[in-house]
Amino acid sequence: MASFNEVFFAAVFVLSFVYAQNDEGNKIISPKLYELHDPIQQELSKQVGRELHASIHYLAIASYFGQDNVSLKGFKKFFMENSDEEKEHANKLVNYLNERNGKLDKLDMKMPVPYLGNSGLQALNDALALEKEVTKHLMNIHDLASSDKYKDVHVRQ
Secondary structure, three states: OOOOHHHHHHHHHHHHHHEEEEEOEEEEHHHHHHHHOHHHHHHHHHHHHHHHHHHHHHHHHHHHHHHHOOOHHHHHHHHHHHHHHHHHHOOOOOOOOHHOOOOOOOOOOOOOOOOOOOHEEEEEEEHHHHHHHHHHHHHHHHHHHHOOOOOOHHOOO
């Protein structure tokens, strides 16, 4: 039978692999414990592409409304802010992949078609449709992570 000291030191040894220290010296749990399942990682990588696609699409719309012959500065500002927001979403997903010891693989970002302009109302309707599409895919990732097969509570938060 193992003594208390043997059990204690064995536990410390095991925990030394589980815990690491970040740059500030704070203990962090090893990402190995929280690695993503491959299908979830792949879907998160695709979502990065979708977010970047939306960002570039909004940037194109903002550029259109900023032209001298169109000059709808409020629309330009609105779509520039939305472009920045979508880029930030992509950055957060990449950071999350890094935190979960995942990788950004097969970034398949389709480039948006050039925005030729129509009206502010049409641009807003297009943006709404794009937001619904991007959000639908994000919810699908949530459902995949929540499924009985993966039960990944970290993706669900």
